[in-house]
Amino acid sequence: MVKIAFDAMGGDLGYQEMIKGAVLAGGNDLEVILVGEENLISTELKKYNDEEKSHISIYHASQIIEMDEEPATAYKAKRDASIIVATRLVKEGKADVVISAGSTGAQMTAGIFVLGRIKNINRPAIATYYPTPNGVKILLDAGSTPDCDKDNLHQFAVMASVFGKSYLKMQNPSVGLLNIGSEDKKGSILYKETFPLLKEDNRINFYGNVEGRDIPKGIVDIVVCDGFVGNVVLKLMEGITTVFVKQIKDNIKEKFIYKIGGLLSKGAFDKIKSQMDYSEYGGAPLLGLKGISMISHGSSDARTMKNAILAGKRAVESGFNKDLIKYFEETNIVNND
Amino acid sequence: MVKIAFDAMGGDLGYQEMIKGAVLAGGNDLEVILVGEENLISTELKKYNDEEKSHISIYHASQIIEMDEEPATAYKAKRDASIIVATRLVKEGKADVVISAGSTGAQMTAGIFVLGRIKNINRPAIATYYPTPNGVKILLDAGSTPDCDKDNLHQFAVMASVFGKSYLKMQNPSVGLLNIGSEDKKGSILYKETFPLLKEDNRINFYGNVEGRDIPKGIVDIVVCDGFVGNVVLKLMEGITTVFVKQIKDNIKEKFIYKIGGLLSKGAFDKIKSQMDYSEYGGAPLLGLKGISMISHGSSDARTMKNAILAGKRAVESGFNKDLIKYFEETNIVNND
Numbered sequence: 326m327v328k329i330a331f332d333a334m335g336g337d338l339g340y341q342e343m344i345k346g347a348v349l350a351g352g353n354d355l356e357v358i359l360v361g362e363e364n365l366i367s368t369e370l371k372k373y374n375d376e377e378k379s380h381i382s383i384y385h386a387s388q389i390i391e392m393d394e395e396p397a398t399a400y401k402a403k404r405d406a407s408i409i410v411a412t413r414l415v416k417e418g419k420a421d422v423v424i425s426a427g428s429t430g431a432q433m434t435a436g437i438f439v440l441g442r443i444k445n446i447n448r449p450a451i452a453t454y455y456p457t458p459n460g461v462k463i464l465l466d467a468g469s470t471p472d473c474d475k476d477n478l479h480q481f482a483v484m485a486s487v488f489g490k491s492y493l494k495m496q497n498p499s500v501g502l503l504n505i506g507s508e509d510k511k512g513s514i515l516y517k518e519t520f521p522l523l524k525e526d527n528r529i530n531f532y533g534n535v536e537g538r539d540i541p542k543g544i545v546d547i548v549v550c551d552g553f554v555g556n557v558v559l560k561l562m563e564g565i566t567t568v569f570v571k572q573i574k575d576n577i578k579e580k581f582i583y584k585i586g587g588l589l590s591k592g593a594f595d596k597i598k599s600q601m602d603y604s605e606y607g608g609a610p611l612l613g614l615k616g617i618s619m620i621s622h623g624s625s626d627a628r629t630m631k632n633a634i635l636a637g638k639r640a641v642e643s644g645f646n647k648d649l650i651k652y653f654e655e656t657n658i659v660n661n662d
Numbered sequence: 663m664v665k666i667a668f669d670a671m672g673g674d675l676g677y678q679e680m681i682k683g684a685v686l687a688g689g690n691d692l693e694v695i696l697v698g699e700e701n702l703i704s705t706e707l708k709k710y711n712d713e714e715k716s717h718i719s720i721y722h723a724s725q726i727i728e729m730d731e732e733p734a735t736a737y738k739a740k741r742d743a744s745i746i747v748a749t750r751l752v753k754e755g756k757a758d759v760v761i762s763a764g765s766t767g768a769q770m771t772a773g774i775f776v777l778g779r780i781k782n783i784n785r786p787a788i789a790t791y792y793p794t795p796n797g798v799k800i801l802l803d804a805g806s807t808p809d810c811d812k813d814n815l816h817q818f819a820v821m822a823s824v825f826g827k828s829y830l831k832m833q834n835p836s837v838g839l840l841n842i843g844s845e846d847k848k849g850s851i852l853y854k855e856t857f858p859l860l861k862e863d864n865r866i867n868f869y870g871n872v873e874g875r876d877i878p879k880g881i882v883d884i885v886v887c888d889g890f891v892g893n894v895v896l897k898l899m900e901g902i903t904t905v906f907v908k909q910i911k912d913n914i915k916e917k918f919i920y921k922i923g924g925l926l927s928k929g930a931f932d933k934i935k936s937q938m939d940y941s942e943y944g945g946a947p948l949l950g951l952k953g954i955s956m957i958s959h960g961s962s963d964a965r966t967m968k969n970a971i972l973a974g975k976r977a978v979e980s981g982f983n984k985d986l987i988k989y990f991e992e993t994n995i996v997n998n999d
Binding site for chain 1: 730732840849850875876889890891894901903906910914917923926938
């Protein structure tokens, strides 16, 4: 049975919301270990009956890393922080995956120092997946490594290819390098340097450069970029959908006839909300670590955290990280200097 | 009367479309100088009657810089290219603004070498403006300078503040630094270095860091970022709108009742298309040059080019570039090393 180490203290909405999410994930053939302040958690759990929380246990951690703390400093100062303890449970084999909606930097730092990096991987990457008219696609890095070099981007491309096959069952996934033009020699220095590495690597199905407009269209299965650009892209996609939905609702309110029309076509409109919900996928794995660590949004509510737990379970069952570890242990051509 | 030097040979849709755009701009108290291959242009102009083209003249240029040419090389090799000749007309005072839908790199190179940079400006930036629920906002750089340093970003912030006041009549425009988190110390090295420069500069109304989701919401009047990120952002905003409109149309086709509803609420839906049309503003000025150069999309059609010409006229009349030149000649604190 899959065991989830769940950071009960992460997330903007407070531990009550996190615990509610963990409770909602029950009945899905999994165990959730709530990691955090034992007194707070056990008091909160009294709200739920025995059956609702039969899949839940508590593992005490006395500290919390806040969102605004510098990750490396916090890692040194707070060894008993919930995210570090939860990650340690994965390292020690007491859990199969760690999930948190807390500080991404702290989760990544814990991942690197506690779990360790996969051989031949210099930096981890957050792999997000999102819906497009061409099916679910992957974008990485979504914010784990804001300053990348060409080897990082190259490694991200290879990691995502393995991940896409193993977890999302993609067949020979196409890889696009995010850029400011489709021509081969476009871009900043970093992207110009990365292009030939991807082009010459026959382990990946390289499509070439893709532009911003190609991301939501789903032109390629995997979009590779640095963590700064990827984070901006992901949050922009979320933000624009919010604006779109609000604007159209406001417009419909303007005339009675629009309201009637809006009611009749409500089904078509509701469908678009899920077709373009770039935040609904719950958890994004941190690729490149010797253990599975899944990142959730700081703003996640209980429903989203429930989905994140289910996504964590699927991630464990897919065996993608074993595939990644094996793949990179057997390869030695990912550093180009 | 405002004189427009118009690159008749730029744009993906061919010179016929460009010329049509120039013709459509007639009757607005302006002159358009079509720059390009004289024979082609004069033959094409025969399609139009004298009144339609009374505002149009031709200035011969024998060469064209193609989209895939390396700008600096092309600039050296093709001194009689339409974009270079058109830019020269501005330098020589024969035109007030140059407009092109051709290679952005070539237009920028011509701008830097023919017009020259404004004092204390190291690199130009493309300033785009786009609609939000909070009014029209500015984003720069949209692709002119893919590799920026902190001084570039700092200068962009100051330039856009002057431009926003002068051209868009913004009152004390707020400036946000695009970043991967709202906290002061977030970001890649470049953005961490830039933050204190903006914070300490009392010539700008600095809001702090903004995230991707804040762009379409219009949280700040001016979003500052490097040309790589800005280009991705702009094209992503365009692309997502296209996907949204197509998906909702497809959804509405699925059921008869949705079609009825869609017809009744068509007005509300049509409105959203212009509310979120991130490409409709026509031309984006290249800030930082001693003359006005406005960039249009490669894919622009005649209607868009007409709008670009009208935007160019407004840009000249606003006097924003004289304001910029004056402002930067009188300042000397924009280089921080």
